[in-house]
Amino acid sequence: LASSILPGTLDLLILKAVSLGSQHGYGILLRIEQTSENSLLVEQGALYPALYRLETAGLISSEWGQSENNRRAKFYSLTPAGRKRLREETANWKRLVEAMAMALNAKAVAE
Amino acid sequence: MRTLFRRLNRRSREREMREEMEFHLVARIDTLVERGMTREAATRTARIEMGNVGAYEEECRAALGYRLWDELRADLRFGLRHLVKQPGYTAAAVTILALAIGVNSALFTVFSSRALEPLAIRGADRHFELVSIDKQGRSSSLWTASEIEKLRQAGGDRVEDLYTAQTIQVLLTAPVQRYGIAAFVSGNYFQLLGARAEAGRTFSAAEQGDPVAVLSRSGARRHFPDNPAPIGETVRVGKTNLTVVGVMAPEFIGTEAVIPDLWIGSGLVAAPVDDSPKFERKYSVSGLLAPGASREQAEVRLSAAATHLPRPAEDGVARIELRERSTFLAGDGELLPVIAILFVAFLAVLGIACANLANLSLARAASRAHEIAMRLSLGASRARVVRQLLTESVTVALGGAGLGIVAGLLGLKFLEGRVATLAGGLGVVMPSLEADWRVAAFAAALGVLAGLAFGLAPAIEITSPSLRVAAKREQVSLAGRMRPKRMRQLLIAGQAGSSLVLLLLGGVLARHLQKTSDISPGYDMDRIFYLGSGAELIAPTTTDSGAALLEELVRRPEVAGASAVQSVPLVGRLPKYAATADGILRHVAYNHVDHRFFETLNLKLQGRSFMPREVETRAHVAVVSLSAAQTLWPGSAPVGQTVLIDRSTTEKPAAPEPHEVIGVAPDVMWNGWLFGQDANVVYLPAAPGHGVTQDVIVRIHGEASAAIPAIREVCAGPAHGAGCEPSSLREVSRMQRVPLEIAAAIAGLLGALGLAMTAVGLSSLIRYTVLERRREIGVLLVLGATPMRVVRRLTGEALLCVGLGSALGLPICLVASRFLDASVLGIEGFPVSAYLLAPALLAAITALACVAPARRAARLDPMASLREE
Numbered sequence: 003l004a005s006s007i008l009p010g011t012l013d014l015l016i017l018k019a020v021s022l023g024s025q026h027g028y029g030i031l032l033r034i035e036q037t038s039e040n041s042l043l044v045e046q047g048a049l050y051p052a053l054y055r056l057e058t059a060g061l062i063s064s065e066w067g068q069s070e071n072n073r074r075a076k077f078y079s080l081t082p083a084g085r086k087r088l089r090e091e092t093a094n095w096k097r098l099v100e101a102m103a104m105a106l107n108a109k110a111v112a113e
Numbered sequence: 114m115r116t117l118f119r120r121l122n123r124r125s126r127e128r129e130m131r132e133e134m135e136f137h138l139v140a141r142i143d144t145l146v147e148r149g150m151t152r153e154a155a156t157r158t159a160r161i162e163m164g165n166v167g168a169y170e171e172e173c174r175a176a177l178g179y180r181l182w183d184e185l186r187a188d189l190r191f192g193l194r195h196l197v198k199q200p201g202y203t204a205a206a207v208t209i210l211a212l213a214i215g216v217n218s219a220l221f222t223v224f225s226s227r228a229l230e231p232l233a234i235r236g237a238d239r240h241f242e243l244v245s246i247d248k249q250g251r252s253s254s255l256w257t258a259s260e261i262e263k264l265r266q267a268g269g270d271r272v273e274d275l276y277t278a279q280t281i282q283v284l285l286t287a288p289v290q291r292y293g294i295a296a297f298v299s300g301n302y303f304q305l306l307g308a309r310a311e312a313g314r315t316f317s318a319a320e321q322g323d324p325v326a327v328l329s330r331s332g333a334r335r336h337f338p339d340n341p342a343p344i345g346e347t348v349r350v351g352k353t354n355l356t357v358v359g360v361m362a363p364e365f366i367g368t369e370a371v372i373p374d375l376w377i378g379s380g381l382v383a384a385p386v387d388d389s390p391k392f393e394r395k396y397s398v399s400g401l402l403a404p405g406a407s408r409e410q411a412e413v414r415l416s417a418a419a420t421h422l423p424r425p426a427e428d429g430v431a432r433i434e435l436r437e438r439s440t441f442l443a444g445d446g447e448l449l450p451v452i453a454i455l456f457v458a459f460l461a462v463l464g465i466a467c468a469n470l471a472n473l474s475l476a477r478a479a480s481r482a483h484e485i486a487m488r489l490s491l492g493a494s495r496a497r498v499v500r501q502l503l504t505e506s507v508t509v510a511l512g513g514a515g516l517g518i519v520a521g522l523l524g525l526k527f528l529e530g531r532v533a534t535l536a537g538g539l540g541v542v543m544p545s546l547e548a549d550w551r552v553a554a555f556a557a558a559l560g561v562l563a564g565l566a567f568g569l570a571p572a573i574e575i576t577s578p579s580l581r582v583a584a585k586r587e588q589v590s591l592a593g594r595m596r597p598k599r600m601r602q603l604l605i606a607g608q609a610g611s612s613l614v615l616l617l618l619g620g621v622l623a624r625h626l627q628k629t630s631d632i633s634p635g636y637d638m639d640r641i642f643y644l645g646s647g648a649e650l651i652a653p654t655t656t657d658s659g660a661a662l663l664e665e666l667v668r669r670p671e672v673a674g675a676s677a678v679q680s681v682p683l684v685g686r687l688p689k690y691a692a693t694a695d696g697i698l699r700h701v702a703y704n705h706v707d708h709r710f711f712e713t714l715n716l717k718l719q720g721r722s723f724m725p726r727e728v729e730t731r732a733h734v735a736v737v738s739l740s741a742a743q744t745l746w747p748g749s750a751p752v753g754q755t756v757l758i759d760r761s762t763t764e765k766p767a768a769p770e771p772h773e774v775i776g777v778a779p780d781v782m783w784n785g786w787l788f789g790q791d792a793n794v795v796y797l798p799a800a801p802g803h804g805v806t807q808d809v810i811v812r813i814h815g816e817a818s819a820a821i822p823a824i825r826e827v828c829a830g831p832a833h834g835a836g837c838e839p840s841s842l843r844e845v846s847r848m849q850r851v852p853l854e855i856a857a858a859i860a861g862l863l864g865a866l867g868l869a870m871t872a873v874g875l876s877s878l879i880r881y882t883v884l885e886r887r888r889e890i891g892v893l894l895v896l897g898a899t900p901m902r903v904v905r906r907l908t909g910e911a912l913l914c915v916g917l918g919s920a921l922g923l924p925i926c927l928v929a930s931r932f933l934d935a936s937v938l939g940i941e942g943f944p945v946s947a948y949l950l951a952p953a954l955l956a957a958i959t960a961l962a963c964v965a966p967a968r969r970a971a972r973l974d975p976m977a978s979l980r981e982e
């Protein structure tokens with residue numbers, strides 16, 4: 003079942019997708035879909051403000067190039083600052099997931 | 114930098130953004146077709162998946178930092194459109210701000226060009242004034258030549274060098290006779306300050322005592338208008354002919370706020386008349402720190418040397434202070450409080466303007482409440498609307514600032530022209546006042562501040578939530594939303610009071626000026642001339658030449674009388690001695706005069722005047738003024754009485770000497786307009802040219818145009834030789850009244866400005882009140898009140914405000930008047946005309962300001978205003 007993305011996690015997903023290699027916007031979207039096995043869906047236009055935000059923040063950089071079907075496309079790649087941020091955010095995310103899992107799995111002790 | 118670049122690149126960024134999203138869409142359609150959809154279905158699906166492209170583009174722009182910029186532009190456009198739609202308000206606001214910011218930027222222009230603009234010399238930031246502080250903490254900046262030499266050596270590698278400079282007014286008698294400003298400087302002056310001659314050369318340390326002069330560009334233009342490079346020409350100062358060796362480049366104007374006409378070696382400064390062997394000439398000293406050296410280091414070095422200078426114990430130097438002099442006014446900070454007070458007063462005018470405009474904007478809020486409530490309901494955030502309103506007020510304020518700079522400059526240039534004309538007569542040329550980037554920045558900053566100041570409160574007020582509720586009910590009533598009205602009334606009262614004070618002060622001064630020109634000083638100001646001569650420094654008059662000059666003068670048919678005096682009427686202030694009569698000690702003003710004095714002023718004496726023999730021997734006789742006679746011997750005849758006069762000073766202690774009163778002179782005006790009058794004067798005899806009597810006054814027969822050349826001829830002749838420039842006491846008095854005239858003009862201007870603002874403020878207050886109380890007015894009208902009564906009632910309230918302000922302002926005026934009354938002869942403390950006119954003017958303007966809005970109130974449809982609730 004497809005679920006919409008938690009607010010604030012799109013940036014992390016993009017960073018992850020870009021870290022796998024330089025890619026254009028549509029490619030990033032496909033990567034997110036593939037790697038999450040279609041379980042995470044984004045309204046596709048929302049990708050672009052996120053990309054522009056990340057670029058303005060210096061976490062990714064862009065370059066115009068040729069796409070696989072020979073069209074002009076803008077390719078994004080991770081900057082060193084982006085790589086560092088990805089590491090931090092991933093660690094944070096894991097901690098959060100563990101904490102949430104623990105909290106949600108807790109049994110009623112008192113009863 | 115990067116954002117700027119992006120902004121410039123905006124168009125291509127927009128294109129790229131669209132291209133990128135287009136690519137995405139096409140690629141998605143391809144993918145969907147590959148997965149087996151028809152192209153049509155794929156296109157539709159892709160578009161749905163993409164979402165609202167316009168909204169995302171907008172978000173992208175925000176991410177790129179374009180949005181703030183876009184919004185600002187939109188706000189600006191909207192604000193301008195709004196302002197154009199309300200030309201009345203816009204014109205009023207811009208005018209008020211232009212006036213308020215204009216006076217401030219004019220003041221700042223003066224400040225900037227005198228206290229911020231560095232001196233046009235080499236190493237201006239290292240320039241200092243050498244000041245000694247003695248053990249009592251008193252400061253002095255005078256040093257003897259040998260002391261300066263010792264200090265120069267002591268400075269070592271901390272001080273680049275020291276120089277001396279003394280700027281004074283002199284009378285040039287050739288090529289044309291006129292006053293000029295001369296700077297007597299040490300020989301190293303030019304080289305040290307990096308001053309370059311445009312034509313010819315400067316002089317060196319070896320020529321410090323040679324009769325050579327270097328002209329400033331403006332000096333050359335004044336004294337040799339037909340010769341751009343008068344090298345080798347002669348200028349005559351006093352009795353000395355100086356050869357012009359150079360003309361300085363126009364950018365070099367020295368280190369004082371007056372531009373010297375010429376620079377002369379300090380070796381030419383003559384010793385003073387009182388030439389005792391102990392006496393050594395002293396110079397004021399300035400210098401440059403060595404590059405990289407700190408002021409403290411140099412002070413330590415110089416202090417160590419200065420404390421060992423051979424000086425009498427009471428003159429001993431405790432330490433040296435190097436006062437920074439990188440600009441005309443930098444340094445001791447004595448002027449700082451004055452400057453601060455001026456700025457506070459001028460900024461207060463801007464404060465009043467802002468308060469007024471805030472009032473005006475609040476009144477306007479009524480017409481905008483609906484529009485703003487609508488925008489808020491449509492989802493604009495409150496901050497966004499406040500920002501838009503502030504953009505509008507700042508736009509107005511910046512417009513005012515722009516106009517203000519122009520107005521300020523025009524006013525300043527006018528004033529500068531007036532002052533330059535007056536100063537030019539004394540040979541004083543001042544560096545011109547230039548508006549620079551600092552002035553523009555200052556005015557712009559004031560504009561932004563003023564815009565925020567008068568825009569913020571109304572903006573917050575009219576966007577407040579309760580208004581939105583009111584708007585939803587389709588009502589624009591502002592009832593119950595306003596801050597306490599009393600605050601605004603007090604504001605208006607304060608304004609009315611302060612403008613009344615300023616107006617009255619201006620009125621009192623103006624009235625006084627008018628009166629003083631009618632007052633008879635006791636002598637004929639048009640026929641008594643004062644022979645100004647600035648030549649003493651170069652060649653002192655000796656006793657012989659002084660007497661010879663007077664003899665020569667009285668022989669002339671154009672001259673009715675000539676006399677040597679210590680103090681000239683209206684010039685400076687009479688010194689005081691302790692005088693004891695009948696055992697009671699009083700301080701009386703005194704003046705040393707020769708035997709022709711009373712006849713020269715044309716005064717009729719009771720008793721007799723001094724004999725020539727008495728002035729030669731400085732006999733112990735005295736003539737007293739009528740007032741002095743009444744003070745010293747009330748009720749008894751003064752002639753034949755004896756007065757003990759104590760002439761001792763701190764340097765020369767002496768026993769009091771008895772003087773016999775031989776005559777009584779009528780009271781005449783002595784001190785200048787600013788010093789206050791003292792009619793108690795004792796005249797003591799002294800011969801012409803004697804140490805104390807250095808000045809000469811002349812009474813003429815017939816026309817001044819014939820007498821002046823004759824007097825000049827005598828001064829230039831063999832008897833004197835130093836030249837002189839006769840000016841009538843009328844002219845002297847006119848010059849002295851200039852500060853009063855300027856004060857009256859400034860007070861009047863600020864008062865008028867305050868009054869105009871008060872009128873605007875009142876008008877808006879009434880409009881506001883009307884909106885606020887339309888129900889009450891409606892009730893009044895329904896209950897049968899005539900429109901006239903409504904108008905009267907509203908106007909009455911405004912007059913009450915103004916009345917309150919006047920009640921506050923009048924006591925201040927009375928105190929100020931009393932102060933003036935005590936300080937200057939003949940000033941009428943309570944000129945009835947001024948005290949009646951100013952409040953009447955205020956009341957008239959109040960009434961005028963109120964009538965229009967009050968009448969609008971009276972025309973309200975009572976039913977409509979009652980139905981509103």
